[in-house]
Amino acid sequence: MSVIMKTPEPPYYAVIFSSQRTDGENGYGAMANKMVELASKQSGFLGVESARDDQLGITVSYWDSIDAIHAWKEHSAHIIAQEKGKSEWYQSFSLRVCKVERQSFFEM
Incomplete structure (x- = not known):
């Protein structure tokens, strides 16, 4: 997940999830990896x-x-992760859905 994605030509959509975590791991890393794996199959x-x-x-x-x-929001496993996020993993979060209309990339 540390790579800049090469997305297709717009338009497409971006979901921006910003969060502040609570203390402790509590299974967060494993669930985050599972969600990326599941999302990638959607x-x-x-x-x-x-x-x-x-x-x-x-x-x-x-x-x-x-x-x-x-x-994806309604996927059953994602719903479980969302509920755990609210009860255990996040102190606060925001979710923004945006339509991407223009993009540019730079690479050395």
């Missing part, structure tokens, strides 16, 4: 980028449609 999934320091985590997932985002 129709419409284009990729994911993620970064975290000791205060803030940001994960951006890319999707080809709003319908694909909605289907």
Whole structure:
């Protein structure tokens, strides 16, 4: 998840999940890995980028449609992870869904 994704030509959608964690691991890492693995198998999934320091985590997932985002939100395993996030893993979080209309890349 530490690679800049090569996304297709716009338009497509980005889901930006920003979070502040609670103390302790409590199975978070294993669940995060499982969610990326499951999401990558969903129709419409284009990729994911993620970064975290000791205060803030940001994960951006890319999707080809709003319908694909909605289907992922309603996936049964993802619902369990969302509930655990609210009860155990996150002190606070925000979720933003954006339509990507333009992009550019630079690489040395």
